Amino acid sequence: MAAQALSAADYARKLANNRLGLWLFILSDGFMFAGLLVTRFYLLGEHRPHVDQTVGIIVTAVLLVSSFFMNRAEVMIAHGDRRGFLFATFMTMFLGIVFMAGVVGVEWQLAPFKPDTGADGAVFFMMTGMHAFHVLTGVMFLAVVFINGLRGHYSAERHYAVEACANYWHFVDIVWQFFYPALYLIGTVAGS
Amino acid sequence: MRILSLGFTRGVIAQIIGSALGTALIVAIRAILGMPNNDLRDIEPAAVFGGFVGGIAFMLGVGSMDDWIKWMRGIATPEYHGPDPNKPRWQRYFDVDYDHKVIGVQYGVTSVLLFLLAGTFALIFRTELAAAGMQFLSPDLYNTLMGLHGIVMIAAILTGVGAMSNYLVPLMIGANDMAFPRLNAFAFWVNVPGALLVVSSLFLGGFDTGWTGYPPLSARAPLGMQMFFIGVYLVGLSSILGSLNIIVTVLKMRAPGMTMFRMPIFVWAAFATSLIGLTATQMIGLSFLMVLIQRVFGMGFFDPTKGGNVVLFQHLFWFYSHPAVYVFILPGLGIVSELLPVFARKPLFGYKWIAMSSLAIALVGFFVWAHHMFTAGMEEYLRVPFMYATLLVAVPTGVKFFSWVGTLWQGKIITPTPMLFTLGAIVVFLFGGLTGPPNGTVATDLHLHDTYWIVGHFHNTMFGGFVYPFFAAIYYWFPKITGKRMNETLGKLHFWLMTPSFWAVTWVQMFIGLRGMRRRIADYDPTQGFEPAQLLITIAAFLIALSVLIFLINLVRTMRSSERVTDNVWNSRSPEWQLPSPAPDHNYADRPFVVVGEPYDYGLPGSTYVAMQTGTASARAE
Structure with a gap:
């Protein structure tokens, strides 16, 4: 998906730029998520929202497994295994959608609070909402990679879009590994 | 069509x-x-x-x-x-x-237009303040104009910083363009809808919080508040993406031999600035987004009745907005360090120290934000650590001043207009710097907070750290951009009219601030005796506007004249001046160069900075 017909040297140069650029973007986005974590501990302290533990552990497991498939996809395209790459990309996308359905479709409905009922609701819906938005953009990115993969746009030598998508997906996954304990594990539920 | x-x-x-x-x-x-x-x-x-x-x-x-x-x-x-x-x-x-030079000029023109707009807002409410009692503005309109003056100025400064970094960084490090030209264009253009949204707030009820948008007031201000938030969000996005681009460009696109410590010093300033812009900007975006969401969905982040806390907003907001002032001034201070050796014809004193002081200011700047909140009712134990961290900023800033004085010492100083503005920047910023520690110290800040003293101090730092260097940069690089040089007489008139008027504004502001004149208020009690001072500030503000008008006339006259200057009009060693003026598309594609010496060895016989491969260029017969 880079510009057309670059020489190997030009491609390597652009690849180095793109890699650094994506890492900087992830650093920047990480500050935003860190701000949300600060918000959670500032407003709720040692309390945590009353959320469903079963749903929480399931969606977390789903997201972790999706990162496994993401990694498979990247390794397979690097080895020129196009079919395996397409399958693993599809699985990542599918598990990403399952995660979103779990958070937005189940957890949001089960929660005993609403966004506007108090600090619990505000923090919980803001954090999961912002994260789900990132998962959504990741799924869209995966869809683009999948379609272009079907068209055969990636080779073992040139597949930066897959790598970028994988790095972004792992980043979104890692963010959740911080959000999950912050929302589900740390502290006590008020009144219990 | x-x-x-x-x-x-x-x-x-x-x-x-x-x-x-x-x-x-x-x-x-x-x-x-x-x-x-x-x-x-x-x-x-x-x-x-x-x-x-x-x-x-x-x-x-x-x-x-x-x-x-x-x-x-x-x-x-x-x-x-x-x-x-x-x-x-x-x-x-x-x-x-996608050409970084075109984008640089786009940023620059946008910046000047936003300056004129924000300056006009200031003139309007300054006129209102000239006498006690409400003359022609309603209090709501006064508040909106004051808030817009602040935020549009900030957008103007950010686009001005973008203008200097985008135009100069690739030229100075020997790159043919930025690392991500498409991202560069995106980062410029997203400012335009952002600025339009911010100004549209004027017609949607305005907003009465000033540029800081503190809740709980911002949680119940008119609809204009939301347009302000969305506009700032877009301008912030520009800042993040532009910073990302600059960092990658500086780290990856340098010419052969251009090591980090042989780059022109402005590049170090732009690099340090970008580290702040890339990371801290997320926090103002987040804080404004949270107020926006609180208003739309009723989520009570900053609503105490729902378990929220308004002090949280101030922490998130100032985590960006204090480092942001270093985003405003570091490029300007870089311009000062860049121009002094050219006009003193002497090596820059302590190159590495200046480079590192920019980084140090950027990094220390992340740990000082709560000095804006000494009176806000925040956690008391934060006061003293933040006071010391704030005072620590004076150390790397002092390094810069020593270096500037060391550079001027025994130099063969000439004073064309760019040098006048550079020297003006040093003096004005010195006052901005010296009036800072009283605000950073808890005991004195409790008295000074929310007075005109702060307004005077802040305008000193912004004029010394950005406005003067920005004018210097325009006068200095205008021949590079257009091949024409701006008129010296008009340039000097601009300087000598603006400087005393500016001193009149800020000194009088600080003076009456110390005596209890509160900032941001639409009206004041005439029995306090501040009326003559307020009138004086207003007159001086109009004189500044007149001087800027002279600058604009100079700009237009020069654009329309056909008189051209030599390629290296200031006799600079920097690589961009070794190119023809205006700089060609794809900068050095036909004229590669190798760095063979130190950048600022002015006056040392036989030393060179860059060796242009001119043989290849002339052989191609442009």
């Missing part, structure tokens, strides 16, 4: 249509769900959605995402597009163009 061939007009039309459609969609959904759509409060969620849709529509309409959309669809695009040969050359500046 001809008007539609301009990317700019396409973008604005798309933004208007997008905002209208986005708003209409939510209004329709609300109507179907049986929710009221009677007044501005009811349609606020719709207007917010419309604001975001309008911003995206602008970016699509102007064409800044064309290549990315093609890539998404798996279509390859040429590496360089070049300007459309069928369009007149001036039209490049109104279209999406």
Whole structure:
């Protein structure tokens, strides 16, 4: 998906730029998520929202497994295994959608609070909402990679879009590994 | 149809249509769900959605995402597009163009226009303040104008910083363009819908919080508040993406032999600035987004009745907004360090120290934000650590002053207009710096907070750290951009009119501030005896405006003249001056160079900085 017909040297140069650029973007986005974590501990302290533990552990497991498939996809395209790459990309996308359905479709409905009922609701819906938005953009990115993969746009030598998508997906996954304990594990539920 | 061939007009039309459609969609959904759509409060969620849709529509309409959309669809695009040969050359500046020099000029012109707008807002409310009692403004309009003066100035400064970094960094390090030209164009253009949204708040009830947007007031201000938030969000996005681009460019695109410690010193300043812009900007975006969401969905982040806390907003907000002042001043201080050796004809004193002091200011700047909150009722134990961290900033700043004095010492100083503004910057910024520690010290800040003293101090830092260096940069690099030099007489008149007027404004502000004149208020008690001082400030403010008018006349006159100057008009060693003026497309593509010496060895016989491979260039017979 880079510009057309670059020489190997030009491609390597652009690849180095793109890699650094994506890492900087992830650093920047990480500050935003860190701000949300600060918000959670500032407003709720040692309390945590009353959320469903079963749903929480399931969606977390789903997201972790999706990162496994993401990694498979990247390794397979690097080895020129196009079919395996397409399958693993599809699985990542599918598990990403399952995660979103779990958070937005189940957890949001089960929660005993609403966004506007108090600090619990505000923090919980803001954090999961912002994260789900990132998962959504990741799924869209995966869809683009999948379609272009079907068209055969990636080779073992040139597949930066897959790598970028994988790095972004792992980043979104890692963010959740911080959000999950912050929302589900740390502290006590008020009144219990 | 001809008007539609301009990317700019396409973008604005798309933004208007997008905002209208986005708003209409939510209004329709609300109507179907049986929710009221009677007044501005009811349609606020719709207007917010419309604001975001309008911003995206602008970016699509102007064409800044064309290549990315093609890539998404798996279509390859040429590496360089070049300007459309069928369009007149001036039209490049109104279209999406990937050349960093065009983008730099786009940033610069936007910056000057925003300055004029924000300055006009200031003149209007200064006129109101000239006498006690409300003359011609309502208190609400006063508040909106004051808030807009602040935020539009900030947008002007950020675009001015973007102008200098985008135009100069690739030229100075020997790159042919930025690392990500498409991202660069996107980062510029997203400022335009942002600025339009911020100004649109004037017509949607305004906002009465000032530029800081503190809740709880911002949680119940009129609809204009939301347009302000969305606009700032877009301008912040520009800052993040532009910073990312600068960092990658500096780290990856340097010419052979251009080690980090042989770069022109301005590049270090731009690099340090970008580290702040890349990371801290997220926090102002987040804090404003949270107020926006609180208003639309009722989520009580900053609503104490729902378990929220307004001090949290101030922590998030100042985590960006204090480092932001270093975003404003570091490039300006870089310009000062860059120009002094050229006009003192002497090596820059302590190159590495200056480079490291920029980084040090940027890093220490992350740990000082709570000095804005000494009176806000924040956690008391934070006061003293933040006081010491704040005072620590004076150390790297002092390094810069020592270096500047060391550079001037025994130099062969000449004072054309750019040098005048450089020297002016040093003196004005010195006052900005010296009036800072009293605000950073808890005991004195409790007295000084929220007075005109702060206003005077702040305008000293902004004029010394940005406005003077920015004018110096315009006078200095104008021949590089256009091949023409601005008139010296008018330039000196500009300087000698602006400087005393500026001192009159800020000194009088600080003086009456110490005696208890509160800032931000629309009216004041005449028995306090501040009326003559207020009148004096207003007159001086108009004189500053007059001096800027002289600058504009100079700019237009020079553009229209046909007199051209030599390529290296200031006798600089920097690589951009070894190119023809105006600089050619793809900078050094036909004229590669190798760095063979130190950048600032002015006056040392036989030393060279860059060796141009001129043989190849002349052989190609341009």
